[in-house]
Amino acid sequence: MAESGKIVGTPVQELVLNPQNVPKNYMYEEGGSGFRDALVPPPDDNIPVLDLYRLSSPSTAQQELAKLHHAILSWGCFQAINHGLESSFLAKVREVSKQFFQLPKEEKQKCARDPNNIEGYGNDIIYSEKQRLDWTDRVYLTVLPEDERKFKFWPQTPDDFRSTVLQYTESLRLLSEVILKAMAKSLNLEENCFLNESGERTNMFLRFNYYPPCPMPDHVLGVKPHADASTITFLLQDKEVEGLQVLKDDQWFKVPIIPDALLINVGDQIEIMSNGIFRSPVHRVVLNKEKERLTAAMFCIPDSEKVIKPVDELVNETRPILYRPVKNYVDIYFQYYQQGKRPMEASKI
Ligand SMILES: O=C(O)CCC(=O)C(=O)O
Numbered sequence: 092m093a094e095s096g097k098i099v100g101t102p103v104q105e106l107v108l109n110p111q112n113v114p115k116n117y118m119y120e121e122g123g124s125g126f127r128d129a130l131v132p133p134p135d136d137n138i139p140v141l142d143l144y145r146l147s148s149p150s151t152a153q154q155e156l157a158k159l160h161h162a163i164l165s166w167g168c169f170q171a172i173n174h175g176l177e178s179s180f181l182a183k184v185r186e187v188s189k190q191f192f193q194l195p196k197e198e199k200q201k202c203a204r205d206p207n208n209i210e211g212y213g214n215d216i217i218y219s220e221k222q223r224l225d226w227t228d229r230v231y232l233t234v235l236p237e238d239e240r241k242f243k244f245w246p247q248t249p250d251d252f253r254s255t256v257l258q259y260t261e262s263l264r265l266l267s268e269v270i271l272k273a274m275a276k277s278l279n280l281e282e283n284c285f286l287n288e289s290g291e292r293t294n295m296f297l298r299f300n301y302y303p304p305c306p307m308p309d310h311v312l313g314v315k316p317h318a319d320a321s322t323i324t325f326l327l328q329d330k331e332v333e334g335l336q337v338l339k340d341d342q343w344f345k346v347p348i349i350p351d352a353l354l355i356n357v358g359d360q361i362e363i364m365s366n367g368i369f370r371s372p373v374h375r376v377v378l379n380k381e382k383e384r385l386t387a388a389m390f391c392i393p394d395s396e397k398v399i400k401p402v403d404e405l406v407n408e409t410r411p412i413l414y415r416p417v418k419n420y421v422d423i424y425f426q427y428y429q430q431g432k433r434p435m436e437a438s439k440i
């Protein structure tokens with residue numbers, strides 16, 4: 092037991108060494124079977140694929156913008172291709188993460204998170220005995236703003252971990268501006284609307300997720316159902332192993348792998364700003380008995396000092412205000428999440 096009654100858990104990577112004994116707090120005893128039987132989206136209504144080159148080319152922008160609007164209304168997410176990040180660079184991002192998780196335990200522990208904080212290497216903070224834990228180890232880093240980087244949590248091995256993460260951050264920072272502008276335009280708002288609402292000091296958090304193989308994949312989840320705390324999230328999926336599912340019309344659908352695509356989804360804070368026109372999709376991660384899975388999620392988060400609220404233009408008589416203003420949403424988010432509740436409830440009127 093660590094300070095403040097919080098327990099620092101055993102990495103999942105070590106639990107796997109004893110496959111007969113999956114701890115109870117990871118298990119969904121009943122109702123668990125079927126986790127992996129999610130539907131495959133039909134070809135005529137698959138998660139839309141958006142071409143970001145077409146989105147920024149004057150002759151095709153309008154058409155692609157309409158596609159983006161439809162994608163977000165129907166799924167809350169889309170697969171972005173032609174985003175300008177080289178395939179070899181994405182391979183590098185995946186590689187530095189894999190190399191880190193392959194290090195011996197003592198090496199990884201050098202950037203272990205503090206007991207009460209998510210930043211660094213580790214797994215779920217345990218808030219209560221009843222909490223269901225996620226079958227995943229992570230490296231969670233504040234990558235922006237620059238003066239909030241805490242390098243003691245950043246892996247020193249492999250050597251190019253830091254430079255790769257910095258380059259990835261800069262690329263996705265630029266891309267986040269493109270996407271947030273397009274989202275605003277698709278709602279007939281001034282293009283900088285969501286960027287201005289997010290404030291000057293944009294935060295970005297990067298989370299490398301490592302899902303070890305799981306001996307009981309029908310009764311354990313990699314990540315329990317949630318929507319993200321972000322404005323938008325960029326997810327670099329594993330190149331080969333599926334696992335992500337998204338909830339649409341009360342049914343779970345498998346998110347297909349497009350190797351060099353970035354899956355972009357709307358987070359709770361755009362749901363608030365758009366007064367519920369754009370909804371943050373609920374998603375979860377299922378596991379594989381034989382194979383590990385690695386992903387990287389980049390969360391774009393507004394300035395923590397900024398009050399987030401529905402933009403005036405999207406509030407009117409037919410669409411009354413649906414959300415209360417919130418500040419530093421990420422702080423409340425984790426506590427709700429770990430209790431299996433939707434943090435959004437804190438903001439809904
Ligand atoms: O690893 C994945 O496929 C999704 C992870 C996720 O949803 C998250 O980190 O918020």
Ligand SMILES: [Fe+2]
Pocket residue numbers: 317318319374
């Ligand atoms: Fe997520």
